[in-house]
Amino acid sequence: MNALVKAQNLSYKINDKKLFQGISFELLKGKALHIQGENGSGKTTLLRMVCGLTKPTKGDLITLTDKEVCFIGHKNAIKQYLNVEDNLALMNLNNHHDLQKYLSVFDLDKSLDINIANLSFGQQKKIALLRLFLNRSDLLILDEPCVGLDTNSQEILVDFLKKELANGKGIIYSSHIFLDFDSDSLGI
Amino acid sequence: MQVIKFEFLKLLKKSRGWLGPILVFILIMIAYPLTVEVSDVELKQSFFSILWIAALLVIMLATEDIFLEDFNDGTLEQYAILQKNLSFIIGSKVFVYWLVIGVPISIIGTIFCVGTTSQTAFGYQILPVLLVSTYIFMNVFSFGNALSLTKGSVLGTLVTLPLLLPILIILGKVVVAINFDLNYSGFLLLLLGILSIIIMIIPMIISYIIRAHLE
Numbered sequence: 001m002n003a004l005v006k007a008q009n010l011s012y013k014i015n016d017k018k019l020f021q022g023i024s025f026e027l028l029k030g031k032a033l034h035i036q037g038e039n040g041s042g043k044t045t046l047l048r049m050v051c052g053l054t055k056p057t058k059g060d061l062i063t064l065t066d067k068e069v070c071f072i073g074h075k076n077a078i079k080q081y082l083n084v085e086d087n088l089a090l091m092n093l094n095n096h097h098d099l100q101k102y103l104s105v106f107d108l109d110k111s112l113d114i115n116i117a118n119l120s121f122g123q124q125k126k127i128a129l130l131r132l133f134l135n136r137s138d139l140l141i142l143d144e145p146c147v148g149l150d151t152n153s154q155e156i157l158v159d160f161l162k163k164e165l166a167n168g169k170g171i172i173y174s175s176h177i178f179l180d181f182d183s184d185s186l187g188i
Numbered sequence: 189m190q191v192i193k194f195e196f197l198k199l200l201k202k203s204r205g206w207l208g209p210i211l212v213f214i215l216i217m218i219a220y221p222l223t224v225e226v227s228d229v230e231l232k233q234s235f236f237s238i239l240w241i242a243a244l245l246v247i248m249l250a251t252e253d254i255f256l257e258d259f260n261d262g263t264l265e266q267y268a269i270l271q272k273n274l275s276f277i278i279g280s281k282v283f284v285y286w287l288v289i290g291v292p293i294s295i296i297g298t299i300f301c302v303g304t305t306s307q308t309a310f311g312y313q314i315l316p317v318l319l320v321s322t323y324i325f326m327n328v329f330s331f332g333n334a335l336s337l338t339k340g341s342v343l344g345t346l347v348t349l350p351l352l353l354p355i356l357i358i359l360g361k362v363v364v365a366i367n368f369d370l371n372y373s374g375f376l377l378l379l380l381g382i383l384s385i386i387i388m389i390i391p392m393i394i395s396y397i398i399r400a401h402l403e
Binding site: 051052053054055068069071073074075076077078079080081082086089090092131 | 190194197198201202257260261262263265266268269270399402403
């Protein structure tokens, strides 16, 4: 099997308002899918469906991976009152062999003892993104991953995603900032 | 074990979360005999009601935002995606809260009990009852807070408060048994039985509630 996600005729309704309907797609290994749409069109909801957090009102969605899904959402899932090192431990990344490399790339290696609350929004986003850079997944789900990132960090992110695609991983993402790599588009 | 270690780290770094309830408990225990004009005999009789009520209120206070922070910052979202066993994480979290807040309250309550009754034997009997009952309170209030996670904590807590009335009645019976030197171990076993059911069921129910909130 080459497919990572199969979605058939997905619909989602909040109260009586239809957010989207009849969405079908298939994500193959080594492919990326860009979910496009206006604010409030249901991009985040669709991404959360793929993660298994939200159930579709109608339709079928199958995720065909044995490994855990890597999800980077709007919420960073980091603790403001802990320092960077403690947060990395909480994310179970403190023993990852590539950790030092990405801490240096994002210029965070000298900030390990600083509380997250004292870091800028962009730096906090970079720490949250370490979950992506050090992932152990086949399927990467990214919801607006570039928000708060400077141009250099965006380029690092794009290069990383290109490598992940070359390694046969699948990516589903939504972004209002253009990310320069090959991907299929799905408008909702 | 790693989950428990991380929950310890999170709670201990938030001193407001654990020190506040313990200080409130000490304050109630100190303030009560100072604010009522009663004889020693009457004080001994009414002390235990204050002890149970204080433990109940303080645990209610301690569990006020047990899941709220993890929910708001996306940690629960990540747990729900990554970890298959969300109920184990929730059970561990409640256990750590009990260890950091419930156990000190039980020990402090026992010290005040010995101080008020002037009988060390009372302390030995009350300590296990306090330990078990605070763990029960912790679980039930966590359930209440999970219910109203996105709607403010008070509502859920108020809904679950009546569930603890049978426990308070049993605790009253325990004190009567101890006062009259009767065998109170039956009540302790009953509380342990209730606790063993609660620690199996409540984390599972909370995990369903949290998944529903995340949806």
